[in-house]
Amino acid sequence: MKTLIAEDDFTSRMLLQELLKYHGLSHIAVNGKEAVEAVRLALEAGEPYDLICLDIMMPEMDGQQALREIRLIEENYGIIHTNRARIVMTTALADKENVMKAVEGKCDHFLIKPIEKAKLLEMLRTFQLII
Numbered sequence: 001m002k003t004l005i006a007e008d009d010f011t012s013r014m015l016l017q018e019l020l021k022y023h024g025l026s027h028i029a030v031n032g033k034e035a036v037e038a039v040r041l042a043l044e045a046g047e048p049y050d051l052i053c054l055d056i057m058m059p060e061m062d063g064q065q066a067l068r069e070i071r072l073i074e075e076n077y078g079i080i081h082t083n084r085a086r087i088v089m090t091t092a093l094a095d096k097e098n099v100m101k102a103v104e105g106k107c108d109h110f111l112i113k114p115i116e117k118a119k120l121l122e123m124l125r126t127f128q129l130i131i
Contacts, residue, residue, distance in 0.1 A: 003051040006035035008058045032061030036069045049085045056091040069106040086127045
C-alpha cells in the first residue's frame, strides 16, 4: 500500500506514519498544495497512491480544496471510481458542514483526531488495502 499523509501538525503526522509503517510506503505533505503536487507526480510516474490521508485544516490549501483538485486530476487521467485513491479526511472538525463538503468532494471516509489505531485498521480492511 502506498500512502500520502497530508498533515501540517507534526505530532499528527508522526502518529499516522507510525500507525501505517507496517503496511507500506508513506510519503508526507505538509499542506494541500504539496499533496496535490505529490498526487500529480505519482500519477505521472504511473505509481498512484492507494490511500491519501488529508487533514481538513492546513495552510496554503486546505484539505477540502485539495480533495476536489485530487479528484479532478484523477478524472483527467481517466481513473474511474473503483480505481481511484481512497481519500480519508483526518480532522478534529466533525461538524456537519465539513462532513457534507467532504462527501460532496468525493472523500471515502472520515477519521476524527486523535486517530485511533483500531478504527484506522478497520477502515483499511474495509477498503481491502490490508488483510
